[in-house]
Amino acid sequence: MGSETETGAETGVVVRDSSTEEDWKSKPPYRTTPGNEPFDKKWTAHCHCGRVKYWLSRDKPLAAKFCHCVDCQALHGAPFQWAAIFEKQDLHFEKGAEGLAFYHAPDKTTAHRLPCKVSCAYCRSPIMDEGRNMVLMFPGIIKFGDAERRKLFDAQCHIFYSQRVVDMHDGKPKWSKLDGQSELMKEVERTDSGEHIVVGQARNENKND
Ligand SMILES: [Zn+2]
Ligand SMILES: [Zn+2]
Structure with missing residues:
Protein backbone atom coordinates (compact mmCIF):
# COMPACT_ATOMS: atom_id res chain seq x y z
CA MET A 1 0.00 0.00 0.00
CA GLY A 2 2.74 2.71 0.56
CA SER A 3 2.74 5.88 -1.47
CA GLU A 4 -0.15 6.80 -3.67
CA THR A 5 -0.23 9.24 -6.51
CA GLU A 6 -3.30 11.39 -6.59
CA THR A 7 -5.03 11.39 -9.93
CA GLY A 8 -5.33 15.17 -9.87
CA ALA A 9 -1.58 15.30 -10.50
CA GLU A 10 -2.21 14.05 -14.02
CA THR A 11 -3.61 17.39 -15.01
CA GLY A 12 -0.58 19.18 -13.59
CA VAL A 13 -2.88 21.43 -11.60
CA VAL A 14 -2.31 21.46 -7.86
CA VAL A 15 -5.24 22.92 -5.99
CA ARG A 16 -4.42 24.27 -2.58
CA ASP A 17 -7.29 26.08 -1.00
CA SER A 18 -5.81 26.80 2.40
CA SER A 19 -8.58 29.17 3.47
CA THR A 20 -11.23 26.46 3.40
CA GLU A 21 -9.07 23.40 3.91
CA GLU A 22 -10.12 22.77 7.51
CA ASP A 23 -13.18 24.98 7.54
CA TRP A 24 -15.61 22.25 6.62
CA LYS A 25 -14.80 20.30 9.80
CA SER A 26 -16.38 23.00 11.91
CA LYS A 27 -19.62 23.03 9.92
CA PRO A 28 -22.51 20.54 9.73
CA PRO A 29 -22.52 17.62 9.55
CA TYR A 30 -19.02 17.40 11.10
CA ARG A 31 -18.94 20.05 13.82
CA THR A 32 -18.65 18.68 17.33
CA THR A 33 -18.63 21.96 19.23
CA PRO A 34 -21.11 22.70 22.02
CA GLY A 35 -23.04 24.60 19.34
CA ASN A 36 -24.77 21.26 18.80
CA GLU A 37 -26.39 21.18 22.22
CA PRO A 38 -30.04 21.38 21.10
CA PHE A 39 -29.55 18.49 18.74
CA ASP A 40 -32.56 16.18 18.93
CA LYS A 41 -31.46 12.57 18.42
CA LYS A 42 -34.29 10.82 16.54
CA TRP A 43 -32.19 8.08 14.97
CA THR A 44 -28.87 6.43 15.79
CA ALA A 45 -26.56 4.74 13.31
CA HIS A 46 -23.14 3.22 13.45
CA CYS A 47 -20.88 1.58 10.91
CA HIS A 48 -20.17 -2.14 10.98
CA CYS A 49 -17.10 -1.86 13.25
CA GLY A 50 -18.73 0.76 15.48
CA ARG A 51 -16.00 3.40 15.15
CA VAL A 52 -18.28 5.84 13.32
CA LYS A 53 -21.51 6.80 15.03
CA TYR A 54 -24.01 9.45 14.02
CA TRP A 55 -27.46 10.73 14.91
CA LEU A 56 -30.27 12.22 12.83
CA SER A 57 -32.57 14.90 14.17
CA ARG A 58 -35.32 14.55 11.54
CA ASP A 59 -38.10 11.90 11.79
CA LYS A 60 -37.81 10.84 8.21
CA PRO A 61 -35.81 11.74 5.13
CA LEU A 62 -36.88 14.48 2.74
CA ALA A 63 -36.94 11.70 0.14
CA ALA A 64 -35.41 8.28 -0.41
CA LYS A 65 -34.47 6.45 -3.60
CA PHE A 66 -32.79 3.41 -5.03
CA CYS A 67 -29.97 4.22 -7.45
CA HIS A 68 -29.05 1.65 -10.10
CA CYS A 69 -26.20 3.57 -11.75
CA VAL A 70 -22.97 1.78 -12.63
CA ASP A 71 -20.94 4.00 -10.28
CA CYS A 72 -23.07 2.90 -7.33
CA GLN A 73 -22.74 -0.71 -8.44
CA ALA A 74 -18.95 -0.36 -8.41
CA LEU A 75 -18.57 1.74 -5.27
CA HIS A 76 -21.10 -0.18 -3.18
CA GLY A 77 -20.37 -3.68 -4.48
CA ALA A 78 -24.11 -4.15 -4.83
CA PRO A 79 -26.71 -4.31 -7.63
CA PHE A 80 -28.16 -0.96 -6.49
CA GLN A 81 -27.93 1.54 -3.68
CA TRP A 82 -30.48 2.89 -1.16
CA ALA A 83 -30.11 6.54 -0.17
CA ALA A 84 -32.13 8.85 2.09
CA ILE A 85 -31.84 12.61 1.69
CA PHE A 86 -31.25 14.90 4.67
CA GLU A 87 -30.03 18.41 5.23
CA LYS A 88 -26.54 18.66 6.66
CA GLN A 89 -27.77 20.15 9.91
CA ASP A 90 -30.03 17.10 10.46
CA LEU A 91 -26.91 15.07 11.03
CA HIS A 92 -24.36 14.91 13.81
CA PHE A 93 -21.29 12.68 13.95
CA GLU A 94 -20.12 11.67 17.39
CA LYS A 95 -16.46 12.38 16.54
CA GLY A 96 -16.92 14.89 13.74
CA ALA A 97 -14.80 14.09 10.68
CA GLU A 98 -12.49 11.82 12.70
CA GLY A 99 -12.38 8.24 11.46
CA LEU A 100 -14.07 9.06 8.15
CA ALA A 101 -12.64 8.43 4.69
CA PHE A 102 -13.57 10.49 1.63
CA TYR A 103 -13.64 9.83 -2.07
CA HIS A 104 -14.28 12.40 -4.76
CA ALA A 105 -15.29 10.34 -7.77
CA PRO A 106 -14.88 12.94 -10.57
CA ASP A 107 -11.08 13.13 -10.14
CA LYS A 108 -10.66 9.91 -8.12
CA THR A 109 -9.02 11.61 -5.14
CA THR A 110 -9.41 10.93 -1.45
CA ALA A 111 -9.57 14.61 -0.56
CA HIS A 112 -12.70 16.05 1.06
CA ARG A 113 -13.94 17.67 -2.12
CA LEU A 114 -17.67 17.93 -2.78
CA PRO A 115 -19.55 15.96 -3.87
CA CYS A 116 -17.86 13.04 -2.16
CA LYS A 117 -18.54 9.61 -0.83
CA VAL A 118 -18.00 9.19 2.90
CA SER A 119 -17.19 5.88 4.56
CA CYS A 120 -15.68 4.51 7.76
CA ALA A 121 -11.89 4.72 7.38
CA TYR A 122 -11.53 1.42 9.23
CA CYS A 123 -14.29 -1.01 8.14
CA ARG A 124 -15.20 0.95 4.98
CA SER A 125 -18.96 0.81 5.59
CA PRO A 126 -20.52 3.37 3.23
CA ILE A 127 -21.96 6.22 5.33
CA MET A 128 -23.28 8.79 2.87
CA ASP A 129 -22.81 10.81 -0.28
CA GLU A 130 -22.12 14.40 0.76
CA GLY A 131 -23.28 17.06 -1.67
CA ARG A 132 -22.91 20.81 -1.39
CA ASN A 133 -26.10 21.36 0.59
CA MET A 134 -27.58 17.96 1.26
CA VAL A 135 -26.44 14.50 2.19
CA LEU A 136 -27.67 11.15 0.91
CA MET A 137 -27.39 8.79 3.86
CA PHE A 138 -27.19 5.04 3.35
CA PRO A 139 -29.83 3.83 5.82
CA GLY A 140 -28.51 0.27 6.02
CA ILE A 141 -26.63 1.18 9.21
CA ILE A 142 -29.46 3.01 10.99
CA LYS A 143 -30.88 1.23 14.02
CA PHE A 144 -34.58 1.12 13.11
CA GLY A 145 -35.72 -1.31 15.77
CA ASP A 146 -38.53 -2.73 13.66
CA ALA A 147 -39.77 -2.90 10.08
CA GLU A 148 -42.61 -0.49 10.82
CA ARG A 149 -40.18 2.28 11.73
CA ARG A 150 -37.97 1.46 8.80
CA LYS A 151 -40.91 2.21 6.48
CA LEU A 152 -40.32 5.90 7.13
CA PHE A 153 -37.21 5.49 4.99
CA ASP A 154 -38.91 3.62 2.14
CA ALA A 155 -37.68 4.70 -1.27
CA GLN A 156 -40.21 6.54 -3.43
CA CYS A 157 -38.58 5.71 -6.75
CA HIS A 158 -35.75 4.09 -8.66
CA ILE A 159 -33.21 6.21 -10.52
CA PHE A 160 -30.74 5.32 -13.29
CA TYR A 161 -32.98 2.30 -13.88
CA SER A 162 -31.67 2.03 -17.45
CA GLN A 163 -28.35 0.82 -15.96
CA ARG A 164 -29.92 -1.83 -13.70
CA VAL A 165 -28.67 -5.37 -13.30
CA VAL A 166 -31.94 -6.58 -11.74
CA ASP A 167 -35.59 -5.92 -12.63
ZN1 LIG B 1 -16.37 1.18 10.82
ZN1 LIG C 1 -25.92 5.81 -8.38
Whole structure:
Protein backbone atom coordinates (compact mmCIF):
# COMPACT_ATOMS: atom_id res chain seq x y z
CA MET A 1 0.00 0.00 0.00
CA GLY A 2 2.74 2.71 0.56
CA SER A 3 2.74 5.88 -1.47
CA GLU A 4 -0.15 6.80 -3.67
CA THR A 5 -0.23 9.24 -6.51
CA GLU A 6 -3.30 11.39 -6.59
CA THR A 7 -5.03 11.39 -9.93
CA GLY A 8 -5.33 15.17 -9.87
CA ALA A 9 -1.58 15.30 -10.50
CA GLU A 10 -2.21 14.05 -14.02
CA THR A 11 -3.61 17.39 -15.01
CA GLY A 12 -0.58 19.18 -13.59
CA VAL A 13 -2.88 21.43 -11.60
CA VAL A 14 -2.31 21.46 -7.86
CA VAL A 15 -5.24 22.92 -5.99
CA ARG A 16 -4.42 24.27 -2.58
CA ASP A 17 -7.29 26.08 -1.00
CA SER A 18 -5.81 26.80 2.40
CA SER A 19 -8.58 29.17 3.47
CA THR A 20 -11.23 26.46 3.40
CA GLU A 21 -9.07 23.40 3.91
CA GLU A 22 -10.12 22.77 7.51
CA ASP A 23 -13.18 24.98 7.54
CA TRP A 24 -15.61 22.25 6.62
CA LYS A 25 -14.80 20.30 9.80
CA SER A 26 -16.38 23.00 11.91
CA LYS A 27 -19.62 23.03 9.92
CA PRO A 28 -22.51 20.54 9.73
CA PRO A 29 -22.52 17.62 9.55
CA TYR A 30 -19.02 17.40 11.10
CA ARG A 31 -18.94 20.05 13.82
CA THR A 32 -18.65 18.68 17.33
CA THR A 33 -18.63 21.96 19.23
CA PRO A 34 -21.11 22.70 22.02
CA GLY A 35 -23.04 24.60 19.34
CA ASN A 36 -24.77 21.26 18.80
CA GLU A 37 -26.39 21.18 22.22
CA PRO A 38 -30.04 21.38 21.10
CA PHE A 39 -29.55 18.49 18.74
CA ASP A 40 -32.56 16.18 18.93
CA LYS A 41 -31.46 12.57 18.42
CA LYS A 42 -34.29 10.82 16.54
CA TRP A 43 -32.19 8.08 14.97
CA THR A 44 -28.87 6.43 15.79
CA ALA A 45 -26.56 4.74 13.31
CA HIS A 46 -23.14 3.22 13.45
CA CYS A 47 -20.88 1.58 10.91
CA HIS A 48 -20.17 -2.14 10.98
CA CYS A 49 -17.10 -1.86 13.25
CA GLY A 50 -18.73 0.76 15.48
CA ARG A 51 -16.00 3.40 15.15
CA VAL A 52 -18.28 5.84 13.32
CA LYS A 53 -21.51 6.80 15.03
CA TYR A 54 -24.01 9.45 14.02
CA TRP A 55 -27.46 10.73 14.91
CA LEU A 56 -30.27 12.22 12.83
CA SER A 57 -32.57 14.90 14.17
CA ARG A 58 -35.32 14.55 11.54
CA ASP A 59 -38.10 11.90 11.79
CA LYS A 60 -37.81 10.84 8.21
CA PRO A 61 -35.81 11.74 5.13
CA LEU A 62 -36.88 14.48 2.74
CA ALA A 63 -36.94 11.70 0.14
CA ALA A 64 -35.41 8.28 -0.41
CA LYS A 65 -34.47 6.45 -3.60
CA PHE A 66 -32.79 3.41 -5.03
CA CYS A 67 -29.97 4.22 -7.45
CA HIS A 68 -29.05 1.65 -10.10
CA CYS A 69 -26.20 3.57 -11.75
CA VAL A 70 -22.97 1.78 -12.63
CA ASP A 71 -20.94 4.00 -10.28
CA CYS A 72 -23.07 2.90 -7.33
CA GLN A 73 -22.74 -0.71 -8.44
CA ALA A 74 -18.95 -0.36 -8.41
CA LEU A 75 -18.57 1.74 -5.27
CA HIS A 76 -21.10 -0.18 -3.18
CA GLY A 77 -20.37 -3.68 -4.48
CA ALA A 78 -24.11 -4.15 -4.83
CA PRO A 79 -26.71 -4.31 -7.63
CA PHE A 80 -28.16 -0.96 -6.49
CA GLN A 81 -27.93 1.54 -3.68
CA TRP A 82 -30.48 2.89 -1.16
CA ALA A 83 -30.11 6.54 -0.17
CA ALA A 84 -32.13 8.85 2.09
CA ILE A 85 -31.84 12.61 1.69
CA PHE A 86 -31.25 14.90 4.67
CA GLU A 87 -30.03 18.41 5.23
CA LYS A 88 -26.54 18.66 6.66
CA GLN A 89 -27.77 20.15 9.91
CA ASP A 90 -30.03 17.10 10.46
CA LEU A 91 -26.91 15.07 11.03
CA HIS A 92 -24.36 14.91 13.81
CA PHE A 93 -21.29 12.68 13.95
CA GLU A 94 -20.12 11.67 17.39
CA LYS A 95 -16.46 12.38 16.54
CA GLY A 96 -16.92 14.89 13.74
CA ALA A 97 -14.80 14.09 10.68
CA GLU A 98 -12.49 11.82 12.70
CA GLY A 99 -12.38 8.24 11.46
CA LEU A 100 -14.07 9.06 8.15
CA ALA A 101 -12.64 8.43 4.69
CA PHE A 102 -13.57 10.49 1.63
CA TYR A 103 -13.64 9.83 -2.07
CA HIS A 104 -14.28 12.40 -4.76
CA ALA A 105 -15.29 10.34 -7.77
CA PRO A 106 -14.88 12.94 -10.57
CA ASP A 107 -11.08 13.13 -10.14
CA LYS A 108 -10.66 9.91 -8.12
CA THR A 109 -9.02 11.61 -5.14
CA THR A 110 -9.41 10.93 -1.45
CA ALA A 111 -9.57 14.61 -0.56
CA HIS A 112 -12.70 16.05 1.06
CA ARG A 113 -13.94 17.67 -2.12
CA LEU A 114 -17.67 17.93 -2.78
CA PRO A 115 -19.55 15.96 -3.87
CA CYS A 116 -17.86 13.04 -2.16
CA LYS A 117 -18.54 9.61 -0.83
CA VAL A 118 -18.00 9.19 2.90
CA SER A 119 -17.19 5.88 4.56
CA CYS A 120 -15.68 4.51 7.76
CA ALA A 121 -11.89 4.72 7.38
CA TYR A 122 -11.53 1.42 9.23
CA CYS A 123 -14.29 -1.01 8.14
CA ARG A 124 -15.20 0.95 4.98
CA SER A 125 -18.96 0.81 5.59
CA PRO A 126 -20.52 3.37 3.23
CA ILE A 127 -21.96 6.22 5.33
CA MET A 128 -23.28 8.79 2.87
CA ASP A 129 -22.81 10.81 -0.28
CA GLU A 130 -22.12 14.40 0.76
CA GLY A 131 -23.28 17.06 -1.67
CA ARG A 132 -22.91 20.81 -1.39
CA ASN A 133 -26.10 21.36 0.59
CA MET A 134 -27.58 17.96 1.26
CA VAL A 135 -26.44 14.50 2.19
CA LEU A 136 -27.67 11.15 0.91
CA MET A 137 -27.39 8.79 3.86
CA PHE A 138 -27.19 5.04 3.35
CA PRO A 139 -29.83 3.83 5.82
CA GLY A 140 -28.51 0.27 6.02
CA ILE A 141 -26.63 1.18 9.21
CA ILE A 142 -29.46 3.01 10.99
CA LYS A 143 -30.88 1.23 14.02
CA PHE A 144 -34.58 1.12 13.11
CA GLY A 145 -35.72 -1.31 15.77
CA ASP A 146 -38.53 -2.73 13.66
CA ALA A 147 -39.77 -2.90 10.08
CA GLU A 148 -42.61 -0.49 10.82
CA ARG A 149 -40.18 2.28 11.73
CA ARG A 150 -37.97 1.46 8.80
CA LYS A 151 -40.91 2.21 6.48
CA LEU A 152 -40.32 5.90 7.13
CA PHE A 153 -37.21 5.49 4.99
CA ASP A 154 -38.91 3.62 2.14
CA ALA A 155 -37.68 4.70 -1.27
CA GLN A 156 -40.21 6.54 -3.43
CA CYS A 157 -38.58 5.71 -6.75
CA HIS A 158 -35.75 4.09 -8.66
CA ILE A 159 -33.21 6.21 -10.52
CA PHE A 160 -30.74 5.32 -13.29
CA TYR A 161 -32.98 2.30 -13.88
CA SER A 162 -31.67 2.03 -17.45
CA GLN A 163 -28.35 0.82 -15.96
CA ARG A 164 -29.92 -1.83 -13.70
CA VAL A 165 -28.67 -5.37 -13.30
CA VAL A 166 -31.94 -6.58 -11.74
CA ASP A 167 -35.59 -5.92 -12.63
CA MET A 168 -37.84 -4.61 -9.87
CA HIS A 169 -41.60 -5.19 -9.68
CA ASP A 170 -42.61 -2.90 -6.87
CA GLY A 171 -44.83 -0.44 -8.75
CA LYS A 172 -42.57 2.49 -7.87
CA PRO A 173 -41.63 5.03 -10.54
CA LYS A 174 -38.51 4.05 -12.45
CA TRP A 175 -36.53 6.86 -14.00
CA SER A 176 -34.01 6.14 -16.72
CA LYS A 177 -31.63 8.67 -15.13
CA LEU A 178 -32.34 11.36 -12.51
CA ASP A 179 -35.87 11.58 -11.13
CA GLY A 180 -37.96 14.29 -12.68
CA GLN A 181 -35.31 14.92 -15.34
CA SER A 182 -35.41 11.77 -17.46
CA GLU A 183 -37.79 9.26 -19.00
CA LEU A 184 -40.08 7.15 -16.84
CA MET A 185 -39.56 3.50 -17.69
CA LYS A 186 -42.15 0.76 -17.69
CA GLU A 187 -41.85 -2.35 -15.56
CA VAL A 188 -40.90 -5.28 -17.69
CA GLU A 189 -40.91 -8.96 -16.83
CA ARG A 190 -39.03 -11.68 -18.66
CA THR A 191 -40.99 -14.83 -19.47
CA ASP A 192 -39.49 -18.34 -19.45
CA SER A 193 -39.09 -18.15 -23.21
CA GLY A 194 -36.98 -15.01 -22.83
CA GLU A 195 -39.66 -12.62 -24.06
CA HIS A 196 -40.19 -9.28 -22.35
CA ILE A 197 -43.70 -8.35 -21.32
CA VAL A 198 -44.83 -5.07 -19.81
CA VAL A 199 -46.51 -5.79 -16.49
CA GLY A 200 -47.26 -2.30 -15.28
CA GLN A 201 -47.10 1.34 -16.21
CA ALA A 202 -44.68 3.60 -14.44
CA ARG A 203 -46.97 4.99 -11.83
CA ASN A 204 -46.51 8.69 -11.41
CA GLU A 205 -46.74 10.03 -14.91
CA ASN A 206 -48.80 12.89 -13.49
CA LYS A 207 -46.11 13.45 -10.81
CA ASN A 208 -48.88 13.59 -8.22
CA ASP A 209 -47.86 10.54 -6.34
ZN1 LIG B 1 -16.37 1.18 10.82
ZN1 LIG C 1 -25.92 5.81 -8.38
